[in-house]
Amino acid sequence: MRSIPFPLLASALAGLLGISCNTAREPDAPQSPPRPAATESAGEPSSTTQSKPVGGAEHEGCERAAIAQLISAPEDVPTPADLTSTCARPQATLIAIAQDPDGLGLTRLRAIELLGTFRSDSAVAALAKLARSEGDLASIRRTALVALGRSTAAGDARRTATAQAALTDPDPHVRAAAEKLLAK
Amino acid sequence: MLPSGPYLPCEAGDFDLGQASTAGLSMVPLAVDISQPSSLLGQPVVESAPLSLCVPEDAVSLALYGDGGEMVLPTSWIGSGIGEIIDTSSVQALVRAVTPDLSLPKSAEVPLAAGRHTFKLASEFPWSPPTEVALRRGQRGDATGFSLNFIIVDGSGLDSSDAAALEDAAKVFDELYAQANVLVVAAGGGTISDSSLAVLDSNKLGDLASATVTSSVDAPLIDGALDLYFVRELLAQETAGQLAGKAMGIPGVASLIAKSGVVISVDAHRRGLALDYVALWTTAAHEVGHWHGLRHTTERWGQPHDYLVDTPQCSTWKDLNKNGFVEPFECRGSGAENLMFWYLDMNQLPTQLTAGQAFVLHSALTMTPL
Numbered sequence: 266m267r268s269i270p271f272p273l274l275a276s277a278l279a280g281l282l283g284i285s286c287n288t289a290r291e292p293d294a295p296q297s298p299p300r301p302a303a304t305e306s307a308g309e310p311s312s313t314t315q316s317k318p319v320g321g322a323e324h325e326g327c328e329r330a331a332i333a334q335l336i337s338a339p340e341d342v343p344t345p346a347d348l349t350s351t352c353a354r355p356q357a358t359l360i361a362i363a364q365d366p367d368g369l370g371l372t373r374l375r376a377i378e379l380l381g382t383f384r385s386d387s388a389v390a391a392l393a394k395l396a397r398s399e400g401d402l403a404s405i406r407r408t409a410l411v412a413l414g415r416s417t418a419a420g421d422a423r424r425t426a427t428a429q430a431a432l433t434d435p436d437p438h439v440r441a442a443a444e445k446l447l448a449k
Numbered sequence: 450m451l452p453s454g455p456y457l458p459c460e461a462g463d464f465d466l467g468q469a470s471t472a473g474l475s476m477v478p479l480a481v482d483i484s485q486p487s488s489l490l491g492q493p494v495v496e497s498a499p500l501s502l503c504v505p506e507d508a509v510s511l512a513l514y515g516d517g518g519e520m521v522l523p524t525s526w527i528g529s530g531i532g533e534i535i536d537t538s539s540v541q542a543l544v545r546a547v548t549p550d551l552s553l554p555k556s557a558e559v560p561l562a563a564g565r566h567t568f569k570l571a572s573e574f575p576w577s578p579p580t581e582v583a584l585r586r587g588q589r590g591d592a593t594g595f596s597l598n599f600i601i602v603d604g605s606g607l608d609s610s611d612a613a614a615l616e617d618a619a620k621v622f623d624e625l626y627a628q629a630n631v632l633v634v635a636a637g638g639g640t641i642s643d644s645s646l647a648v649l650d651s652n653k654l655g656d657l658a659s660a661t662v663t664s665s666v667d668a669p670l671i672d673g674a675l676d677l678y679f680v681r682e683l684l685a686q687e688t689a690g691q692l693a694g695k696a697m698g699i700p701g702v703a704s705l706i707a708k709s710g711v712v713i714s715v716d717a718h719r720r721g722l723a724l725d726y727v728a729l730w731t732t733a734a735h736e737v738g739h740w741h742g743l744r745h746t747t748e749r750w751g752q753p754h755d756y757l758v759d760t761p762q763c764s765t766w767k768d769l770n771k772n773g774f775v776e777p778f779e780c781r782g783s784g785a786e787n788l789m790f791w792y793l794d795m796n797q798l799p800t801q802l803t804a805g806q807a808f809v810l811h812s813a814l815t816m817t818p819l
Contacts, residue, residue, distance in 0.1 A: 339693030
């Protein structure tokens, strides 16, 4: 049985967040930086152009309503594994949720954070666009910048350009996120 | 079936909580030395020797705060009238019984009985933590009330333009608790000017609770009240770490900084740029329920359940889409309608509290009989 640092065990139990309450599983381990999913080609296929037909169950799991519900539990933060166990290719759905201007804030913000676990061109492009969305919530822009930092490597041109543009954002938390991103 | 146990009379040498406390709510410090090697879930930990408390006859509720933070866990409890209820062999059992802090009663069936209660605490390393027992004495009451402080952090996005809508939507909160004969009897208000706290890590809640609050002139802050904070964003440490809200303790208590309130994310409740005030207040009601000691009726995996016999359970077999979660659409009629279901569905808000949950609320540390 792998060792679980006690403070993190206590913290996980105390917060009742992200806890695997199935006795067959260990508690969630401390969060290490997420491993990015396999990168996709520059011509990012949408769910409608997949070369392989999606099975019925997987397709249902990838429906927007299903993904939105999965990622919207107010106190329970979904893990990337939670997401991909339901839908193997959630990026297009996550992008649609994140970009929905009328969507519930919690759902959009979670979708943006989860997009940060992908390194595909489509995910990066979506995050960069969200980070510049002037008429949107500052929390959307800030979260997109943080996710962009996870989704790209230091020195990535898109990351650098987006962060530099955000240095003049009217929101101080967005500016702070941009500074942090450029400093990495 | 919970283990039932005999009344355990107090013994010489027990720490006499009756002598150390007064009517109402008392915070009683305990000297605990965590120094004995032990194991928890297969891991080496350090544990205290058994510490026995003598609970007085008029005790209504009790909470054991190992260190006021998250470094100490209770690992054993042998309670008068209930027997040992902490099973330390699984995460699930620990979650159900003691986290984040041990409190009694858990239900009318798992009460806080007078007499001898013996516990142990564990931590990763040897130390003497600042352990305290919160004890409420007196009458429980069938109708109770509590006070709230509304504290808005600058930069949260809430301002005077939201006041009317917030006040109007607050009836959702009131109606939820009215089911249980629980009322908000007084409300104060204040603001925190440190806007850096508007985007808050959930492991920095102590910073929020320690921040300087400017009291409202019209509704001054109330000592001992539950502090209900509104921030713009509340961040957990996980990857998709946005939270809608968080209670600082289950239960919380005003006199411990780290456990003194509830935090709500404003932007989590926006639809576009508009604010869903009803969803905001429902989340607040859920988190306040935790703060008063209520647990989730069912956890995300379909287990464990709370100790209440009248809260609906949505068990693992209802996970129809086999994604490992019991979601609201799978639990309609099986608990999704309850305020304390693990998943508060903001598109179909919960509306129910049970008589068993009312018992826990009436017993809560900071409730006052009306």
